Amino acid sequence: MRLGILCVGRLKAGPERDLYARYAARVAAMRNLGLTGLDLLEIDESRARNPVERMAQEGESLLAALPAGAKLTVFDERGTSASSSDFAALVESERDRGTKSLWFAIGGSEGLAPVVREKAGAVFSFGRMTLPHQIVRILVAEQIYRATTILSGHPYHRA
Numbered sequence: 001m002r003l004g005i006l007c008v009g010r011l012k013a014g015p016e017r018d019l020y021a022r023y024a025a026r027v028a029a030m031r032n033l034g035l036t037g038l039d040l041l042e043i044d045e046s047r048a049r050n051p052v053e054r055m056a057q058e059g060e061s062l063l064a065a066l067p068a069g070a071k072l073t074v075f076d077e078r079g080t081s082a083s084s085s086d087f088a089a090l091v092e093s094e095r096d097r098g099t100k101s102l103w104f105a106i107g108g109s110e111g112l113a114p115v116v117r118e119k120a121g122a123v124f125s126f127g128r129m130t131l132p133h134q135i136v137r138i139l140v141a142e143q144i145y146r147a148t149t150i151l152s153g154h155p156y157h158r159a
Contacts (some may be wrong), residue, residue, distance in 0.1 A: 001036070001100060001102055003039070003102055003144060004037070004067070004101065005042070005137065006105045006106070007043070008043055008058045008133060009045050009133060013159055016134050019138050020040075020141050021144075022139065023038075025035065027145050030145075030152060032152075033148055033151055033152055034095050035151075038144060043058050043060070055107070055108070059112060060113075062107070062116055063119060069100060070100075072121060073102065073104050073114055074104070074105045074107075075106050075123075075124050075126065076112045076124075077125050078123065079123035080122075080123060081124075084143060085157075087146075088144075088146070092147075102106075104144070105120070106136050120139070
């Protein structure tokens with residue numbers, strides 16, 4: 001199963017991009033799990049002045065960029081707060097069902113449009129605090145890596 005992250009905005013060169021790249025490389029290096037890569041698709045932030053319109057435009061762009069046939073999971077403050085083991089179980093379940101591609105979406109500064117949340121098979125939250133979407137990208141990459149280590153029995157995750 002191919003893994004990917006779909007997000008609004010582009011990370012500039014710097015520590016955030018470097019940390020994201022470190023986790024993406026770790027995910028890509030995991031073998032024999034039936035999981036491949038950690039693709040990244042970044043869409044441009046909307047220039048709309050109205051926050052509702054901006055969120056709607058970004059939602060349309062996210063769904064348009066989602067690869068054909070991919071299953072979608074999103075991260076949103078309205079989502080379920082789950083453990084890393086629960087998250088790993090979702091990845092494992094999708095893989096074992098024969099899902100070809102699983103993508104994780106992160107909205108922009110206004111959040112995710114309702115239409116994106118409705119399309120998602122699961123909606124997760126890192127809590128009720130507001131976090132910069134650039135940092136959420138790193139957290140998602142780390143949790144995907146952690147899920148691969150849980151599935152492989154690697155000692156990285158100490159439950």
